[in-house]
Amino acid sequence: MALFKTKTDMSVAQMQLKIPNHIAIIMDGNGRWAKRRLMPRVAGHKSAMNTVKKIATAASDLGVKVLTLYTFSTENWSRPSDEVNFLMQLPIDFFNDFVPDLIKNNIKVQVMGDIEGLPDATQISVKNAIKQTAQGTGMILNFALNYGGQIEIIEATKKLAQQVANGEILPDDIDETTFSQALQTGNLGSMAAPDLMIRTSGELRLSNFMPYQSAYSELYFTDILWPDYTAENLVEAIESFTLRDRRFGGLNDKIESEP
Template sequence: MALFKTKTNFSTVQAKLKIPDHVAIIMDGNGRWAKQRLMPRIAGHKTAMNTVKKIATAASDLGVKVLTLYAFSTENWSRPKDEVNFLMQLPIDFFNDFVPDLVKNNIRVQIMGDINGLPKGTQIAVKNAINQTAKGTGMILNFALNYGGQVEIVEAAKTLAQQVASGEIVPNDINATLFSRALQTGDLGDLAAPDLMIRTSGELRLSNFMPYQAAYTELYFTDVLWPDYTADNLVEAITSFTSRDRRFGGLNDKYESET
């Protein structure tokens, strides 16, 4: 595919910016993008799929280690049936088209969410993509698919409760580290918490996306609709991230010297 034929040279950008290890994106605005063009909502979702390819490429080229994309939430099932059916077909089309390029570029696919709750065809496409890219040692492209943050926390609590009941651990063993490992991002280790979370389309909320992991995440909101989102927009968000003073509740030398 042409997307990977010529890699954008981000060396200048990387020299000037602090590249976040983990970027999470709430991809919003597909329906509004289509409505503005008097097109059906599914046209926005289809165009959005191409945006995912472009942004995944750009993030990998910039040196991002994990890119987590909010693809389908547990609440999205309430949308019209035809739209949901189309959204369930998108991962099949996306992975059939994009996996060879992911393999060539050393990108590994990972999924968080209730995969078993997806239609069979979607499950197969997702599992095939995970298996086919499993040897990738570069960026992790992590899709939140049939994902809900509150459900994730509840399931983690159940897992730990079962471990207590079976005698594997005692209640006093449970701490932030153990709880984090029980979440669906547990295998990401130190990369589990996003450094930067971006939401497109102008909405100012997290919408049940990684509420535990995002405790100290830098948030960036933009009015750009997801189908229009570009690598330049990603660089703008990272530029904002670079200027942030991340103290994690403490102080740094710069703050103390100024006061």
Template sequence: MALFKIKNEETKTVSQLKIPRHVAIIMDGNGRWAKQRFMPRVAGHKAGMKTVKKVAIAASDLGIEVLTLYAFSTENWSRPNDEVNFLMQLPIDFFNDFVPELIKNNIRVEVMGDVAGLPKGTQDAVQRAIEQTAQGTGMILNFALNYGGQTEIVAAAKLLAQQVASGDLAAEEIDANRFASALQTSPLGDLATPDLMIRTSGELRLSNFLPYQSAYAELYFTNVLWPEYSGEDLIEAITSYTKRDRRFGGLNDESEKQ
């Protein structure tokens, strides 16, 4: 069993960790990383793309089943045109370069969000990556592209309302499971809800990322900027997750129930 170092703690083995099945990451801090180095913001995004590759492989090696990355939000369109254009080119460069390694590591690509609202070149790159990695049976690398959590919830409500209006669904049949089936994460089945939600760069908010699905996710915030994030940092987050008692509103310890 491979050993790894946890910051400020003794050497541990992977077998001592409780590996979350689904990890979601808000990849924040690219711009600040670039600013600290007197570089343009796009340089930070380019560095962040390299981090995605490292962290994806590290997550797969740890046995994580789904890694969902917040790559581009519906709110990001408000950024300067030059930056948005660069961000739209990133998936093209990323998938052209990284798909062979994803295939080698048995990783399957999935994408959620309003993909139809992306430039055609970006759409094509995304579709090729999904098709080329479709045979992967290992970790699912799930990108949230042109994604907004509130928009997703509204769309799900509209879909269910239309089904009720058409007579295909009775209003009393709508429950949490039915609602979840109308969300964009539904293809993930029992892996649709993240166990661990990580945000880099020190910001303490979810920024419209998986608001419904993360209702019981364990939250972990780190000051590390995304371009500097590493497999060791991921392990540190999972170490924190391992120490937590997930009760989902109930009581786990028999002494607490008495």
């Protein structure tokens, strides 16, 4: 279901909000959501996928250009095998069900993380979704799957070191731009860094999620558990973002000049 009933509704909301180009979300609290309902943890993960569909549609309606979702971290492999197996099936079920809607809404799927480290069936489903939505020119729905931020930085460093060893670049050629391009978000160009980073469930940390890219992201934490997260909650986060003064280490002359 779309967030807005008419294009007029959407236009009014957009005029009132400063829409971030790139929103990243740490979708936390699935297990606790299930536990509170005396349900197995996997029930929370299953419900979480329905929330992904709603939030992806809402973000697209609002005009967000990139939505990155922390889906499965490299640390999540340490969870019980039954839960991990269920989590590996979720992308298959999700894409089988949701790809037609993504195509309809002109949304393009991308994935960051060690995709080759996933089970074969999960890999096939992910790669098919990327291929099927490749012609989308609207929002990029970017899944961080089998992703770890520290590993990403290490791999980018190795990549640049190899280029130096091959004589392709000099050490002095490595700057913020070249390093950013070596990261898994390099293909996003100027939109690689999230403008707004949201975490649900009340936890106040980034948990190894995009540590380099989030250096100047606006952070927004909410106690709402991810399965309960709604389009209205997303708008509330964007409203908070709209009211903030992003200076990127500099000064806002107007504010600083006031008594």
